[in-house]
Amino acid sequence: MPGRKNPHRWYHDRPLRQKLILSFLAVILGGGIVSLVIGTRLEHKTIFTLAETKVRHDLDAAWVVFQERLSHIRDVVRLSAAREFLAENIGNVRGGDLLHKLNDIRAEFRLDTLTLTDASGKVLLRSRNPEAAGDDESADPIVRRALAREVAAGTEIVNKDELMREGPDLAGQASFEFIPTPMAAERAGGREENGMVLKAAAPVVGPDGRLLGVLYGGLLLNRNFEIVDRVKDIVYKGEKYKEKDIGTATIFQGDLRIATNVLDDAGARAIGTRVSRDVNQAVLAEGRRYLGRAFVVSHWYITAYDPIRDPDGLIIGMLYVGMLEKPYVDLRNTVMGTFTLLAGLAVVVLLILLSVIAANITRPIGVLVEATAKVARGDLDHQVEIETGDELGQLAGSFNQMTEELRQASDSLTQWGRTLEKRVEERTAELRATQENLIRSEKLASLGKIAAGVAHEINNPLTSILINAALLIEARKPDDPDAEALNMIADETNRCAQIVKQLLEFSRQRPAQESLTDVNELIERTAQILEKQALVRNIKIVKVFDRSLPEINLDKTKIQQVFSNLMINAVEAMLPAGGTLTVTSKLDAAPGVIEIEFADTGVGIPKENLAKLFDPFFTTKTMGTGLGLAVSYGIVRQRGGTIRVASEIGRGSVFTVKLPVVEKQEEKDSEEVQYD
Ligand SMILES: Nc1ncnc2c1ncn2[C@@H]1O[C@H](COP(=O)(O)OP(=O)(O)OP(=O)(O)O)[C@@H](O)[C@H]1O
Ligand SMILES: [Mg+2]
Numbered sequence: 001m002p003g004r005k006n007p008h009r010w011y012h013d014r015p016l017r018q019k020l021i022l023s024f025l026a027v028i029l030g031g032g033i034v035s036l037v038i039g040t041r042l043e044h045k046t047i048f049t050l051a052e053t054k055v056r057h058d059l060d061a062a063w064v065v066f067q068e069r070l071s072h073i074r075d076v077v078r079l080s081a082a083r084e085f086l087a088e089n090i091g092n093v094r095g096g097d098l099l100h101k102l103n104d105i106r107a108e109f110r111l112d113t114l115t116l117t118d119a120s121g122k123v124l125l126r127s128r129n130p131e132a133a134g135d136d137e138s139a140d141p142i143v144r145r146a147l148a149r150e151v152a153a154g155t156e157i158v159n160k161d162e163l164m165r166e167g168p169d170l171a172g173q174a175s176f177e178f179i180p181t182p183m184a185a186e187r188a189g190g191r192e193e194n195g196m197v198l199k200a201a202a203p204v205v206g207p208d209g210r211l212l213g214v215l216y217g218g219l220l221l222n223r224n225f226e227i228v229d230r231v232k233d234i235v236y237k238g239e240k241y242k243e244k245d246i247g248t249a250t251i252f253q254g255d256l257r258i259a260t261n262v263l264d265d266a267g268a269r270a271i272g273t274r275v276s277r278d279v280n281q282a283v284l285a286e287g288r289r290y291l292g293r294a295f296v297v298s299h300w301y302i303t304a305y306d307p308i309r310d311p312d313g314l315i316i317g318m319l320y321v322g323m324l325e326k327p328y329v330d331l332r333n334t335v336m337g338t339f340t341l342l343a344g345l346a347v348v349v350l351l352i353l354l355s356v357i358a359a360n361i362t363r364p365i366g367v368l369v370e371a372t373a374k375v376a377r378g379d380l381d382h383q384v385e386i387e388t389g390d391e392l393g394q395l396a397g398s399f400n401q402m403t404e405e406l407r408q409a410s411d412s413l414t415q416w417g418r419t420l421e422k423r424v425e426e427r428t429a430e431l432r433a434t435q436e437n438l439i440r441s442e443k444l445a446s447l448g449k450i451a452a453g454v455a456h457e458i459n460n461p462l463t464s465i466l467i468n469a470a471l472l473i474e475a476r477k478p479d480d481p482d483a484e485a486l487n488m489i490a491d492e493t494n495r496c497a498q499i500v501k502q503l504l505e506f507s508r509q510r511p512a513q514e515s516l517t518d519v520n521e522l523i524e525r526t527a528q529i530l531e532k533q534a535l536v537r538n539i540k541i542v543k544v545f546d547r548s549l550p551e552i553n554l555d556k557t558k559i560q561q562v563f564s565n566l567m568i569n570a571v572e573a574m575l576p577a578g579g580t581l582t583v584t585s586k587l588d589a590a591p592g593v594i595e596i597e598f599a600d601t602g603v604g605i606p607k608e609n610l611a612k613l614f615d616p617f618f619t620t621k622t623m624g625t626g627l628g629l630a631v632s633y634g635i636v637r638q639r640g641g642t643i644r645v646a647s648e649i650g651r652g653s654v655f656t657v658k659l660p661v662v663e664k665q666e667e668k669d670s671e672e673v674q675y676d
Contacts, residue, residue, distance in 0.1 A: 016365060020358040021351070028350055032343050043335055051302045051328050052291055058321040059289075059304035062231040062249055066319060069227055073219055074153035074200035076109040081151075081202035081215040090116065090204060090212045093125040093133075102127035106217070110226070112197075113166045114217040116204070121147055124213060128167040135165060137216070141311045146201035146214040153200035154311035157253070158218075160193040166218075170195065174222040176256060176272045183295055184255065184274035185281075196221045196253040196308075196317055221251050222258040223271065231321065232261050241327045248301065251308070252318035255280050262297050262322075270297040275305075275318065283307050283318050293325060300325040364392045368399060380407035440614065444634060447616050451503040458500050465493045502627055505561075512555035512638060519594055519659070520545045520585055522556060526563040527583065530571065538578030539571055546586040549594055552661050558635045559659075565628040566598045566655050572621065573602025573653065592661040597654060604649040613645060639663065 011019065080086065080102075089098045093116065106114040106127055114127045121138025137143045145152035163171040174195030178187070201216035221227070228249040232238070236247025250260035255275040264270040275283075282290040283305045290305040301322035308317040364386045371384045380403055386396035469490040476483045527541055534541055570581045579601035586595050605613065612618045614633045619626030629643075636643050640663040647653035 015362070017355075017358045017362040020361065021354050024354050024358075025347075025351065028347055032347060036340065036343060039339060040336055043339075044332060047328050047332050048302065051323060051325075052304075055302050055304045055321060055323055056291060058231075058235045058247065058323070059306060059319070061235045062319055062321045063306065065231045065234060066227055066251075069219070070153050070155070070198045070200070072109070073111060073198055073217055074151060074202075076105065076111065077114075077153075077200040077215055077217045078151045078202040080105050080114070080217075081204045086116070086204050086215065087206050087212055090118070090124065098125060099127060099130055110219070111217045112170060112220045114215070115166065116213055116215050117143065118213045119147070119211045121214065123165075126166060128170070129165065132165040137214075140199075140201075140216075142199050142201045143214055143216055145311075146203050146216065147211070149203045149205075149211060151200070151202045152311065153198075155221075155308055155316065156197050156199050156218075156310050157316050158195050158197045158199075158220075160195075163195050163220075170220050173220055173224075174258075176222070176258065178256070178274065179270075179272040181273045181276075181297075183276040183278075185277045187255065187274070192253065192256050192258075194253070196251070196258060222253065225259050225261065225269070227251065228259050228261050235321065236323075241324055244299075244324060244326075246324050246327060248296070248320075248322050248324075250318075250320040250322075252305075252320065254317060255284060258317075260320075265298050273297055275320075279303075279305050279318075284315055287315055294322065296322055300329075302328065364388065364396065368392070368396060371399065371403075375403050375406070380410060436611070444616065444630065455500045455503045458496070459504075462493055462497050462500060466490065466497065469493060499625055502625060502631070505631065512558060514553040514555050516551045517554050517556055517559070518551050519549055519554075519596065520547065522560055523563055523583055523585065523596065526560050526567060529564070530567055534571055534581075537571070537575060539574055540580045541567075542580055542582045544582065544584040549585060549587050550661055552594060552659065553663065554639055554659065555635075559639070562632040562635050562657065563596070563598075565632045566657070569628060570598055570600035570602060570653070570655075573600050573604075579652070587661075588658075594659045594661060596657045596659070598656075599652065599654040601652040604651055605645070605647040605653055606649060610645065610647070614643070 011022070014022070085098070085101060089095075093099075098116075102114045102116070102125065105111070112128070115123060115137070116125045116127075117123050117137050121136050121140075121143055123133045123135050123137055126132055138147060140156070142152045142154055142156065158166075158174075160171055160174075163174055171193070174193070176192040178190050178192070197218040197220050199216060199218040201214050203211055204213045204215055206212045228251060231249035232245065232247055235249075236245065239246045245261065245263075248260065248262045250257050250262055252258065252275060257271050257273050257275070260269055260271055262270045264273070274280075276294055276296075279290050279294055282288050284307065287307050289307075290303070292303065294301055294303040294305075296303065302325050303320060303322035305318045305320045307315040308319055310316045367384055367386060371382055374382045382403065383400050384396040386393050469486055473483065473486050473490065476486065523543065523545075527543065531541055567581065567583070574581070581601075582597075582599045584595075584597040584599070586597075587593075588595060609618075609620070614629050615626075616630040617626040618630075633643055636657055636659070639659060641657060641659040644656045644658070645653060646656075
């Protein structure tokens with residue numbers, strides 16, 4: 001619809017080639033984006049699932065290290081408690097070298113504390129702080145079990161006072177000022193004074209089997225990096241990514257980092273910072289293992305956290321391992337980047353291919369469009385040259401065929417037009433001839449009436465003049481000078497009488513008196529009359545007769561007059577030089593017509609006179625009346641025949657009379673005269 005704005009116009013009006021490319025491009029890009037998105041998701045999932053699985057196993061490995069250390073302490077304590085010198089010297093802790101021995105063991109097996117109580121749990125000797133003794137440790141869950149003759153071990157929170165008693169320096173080691181951590185949960189107070197301890201206790205039994213006391217030892221985890229670094233070494237083997245340790249491990253006391261190899265921005269161990277709110281909730285509050293991404297201090301890690309429980313099952317802290325997320329992110333980005341780059345490259349290659357394909361598809365269409373335009377401009381000889389066997393090839397074939405048919409139709413139209421023109425011309429000429437014939441017939445008819453009247457009126461006076469002239473001549477002597485004049489009067493009057501006679505003949509509508517006649521004989525008779533004069537005038541008359549002519553019905557007198565007129569005209573046309581008049585008769589059997597031809601070698605007839613030849617009174621002769629041919633024409637026409645003339649200036653003329661063997665009434669009014 002004209003004027004209506006179609007929102008898709010910008011697409012619809014584009015060349016076919018661009019449309020193809022745009023459509024394909026849309027499909028390619030659409031497909032590409034979808035697969036890119038799906039690919040990213042899948043790839044992300046795969047990479048991070050792998051990472052999570054790994055970190056879960058790492059956490060298990062960290063537990064092994066943790067438990068191993070605890071077992072180690074347990075074994076040291078158990079074996080030491082079983083040594084004889086302990087049972088022997090338990091009654092005399094101040095004397096002897098018990099303190100020495102315990103301190104040796106503590107140093108050798110890297111224990112922070114090693115303390116001996118009596119059988120009721122009252123402290124006998126603290127090897128780290130011998131000054132502090134006499135207090136009751138039986139409330140401690142691990143000591144309590146040892147008092148019940150069990151070897152016990154576990155992780156415990158030890159309060160500040162206890163730490164002070166075990167060794168004032170330990171209280172300092174355990175104490176932390178909280179470092180503000182953005183994502184940590186709210187927590188009252190700003191300090192941690194308690195410590196987290198790996199602790200083991202074993203009963204000391206006398207030779208008689210009596211319980212003498214309890215030996216317990218511990219390792220303060222606060223600021224002790226032995227376990228976390230060991231985890232890092234064993235699990236991650238010191239692997240680094242961009243100068244950062246990939247793997248990290250941490251021991252939390254509550255939500256507080258007390259031992260870690262996670263570094264802060266300054267590169268120091270991030271102890272004193274706290275865990276994020278999410279992890280806090282999941283692990284400390286709900287007692288679950290936490291797996292997933294977590295923001296640790298200053299970077300994103302793929303992490304795993306487990307709660308650490310004391311011997312009573314209370315959650316007192318967490319064990320953590322984590323891998324830097326960055327290498328995985330970078331790996332993903334590299335893979336994605338490569339993928340995207342390849343996809344982009346593929347799009348470019350496809351685009352190039354596409355434009356080549358589109359050009360190949362649309363080129364024949366362009367050729368067709370051009371051809372259509374040419375044909376529309378009228379060039380019907382134009383042929384499209386597409387040799388492919390596909391639809392376009394077929395289209396081109398049909399197009400060529402159509403053009404060919406169009407050309408043929410146009411040719412025959414042109415041809416038809418020409419024929420029509422010719423036919424119109426012919427018809428016009430025929431009409432003109434018919435019209436002329438009509439006019440001539442009219443003329444003849446009216447002239448006949450006048451001539452009859454005039455001739456009748458003139459005949460009597462002429463007769464009277466002639467008689468009187470004869471009388472006067474008779475009355476004169478031969479040498480009378482008036483005799484010549486009188487003779488002339490008589491001659492001229494005779495001539496007038498002759499004209500009048502001819503006029504009468506012309507006008508007389510006497511019915512034809514027909515009888516069976518031999519046409520050859522009729523010609524012969526007419527020629528005889530002329531022959532003498534002709535010979536004198538050096539004119540030869542040649543007769544070529546068809547002897548097989550049938551006799552036909554005709555008015556002898558009238559037809560003889562026609563032959564006579566034509567022969568006289570021929571003779572006169574050859575004067576004074578002389579020549580040959582050839583009279584030929586023949587039969588055209590098919591239409592049943594007898595043809596009589598009068599051919600002279602005379603002067604010929606100028607073209608402009610041909611049409612007037614048969615008009616009454618048309619003559620080129622000083623003494624002629626111009627009625628000879630007019631009368632002959634009338635006679636032949638009455639018989640149902642035709643007169644035709646052909647002539648060439650200087651070479652002669654041929655008059656042809658055609659008489660039908662059987663007279664046909666209707667032919668009388670048409671085509672009486674023909675000019676060649
Ligand atoms: N065979 C011929 N060759 C050349 N001209 C001819 C011939 N027959 C007729 N004509 C021309 O046609 C004219 C008309 O002829 P037509 O016989 O009617 O009259 P005419 O011969 O002139 O006179 P008339 O016959 O009365 O003596 C002639 O004057 C002559 O010019
Ligand atoms: Mg004549």
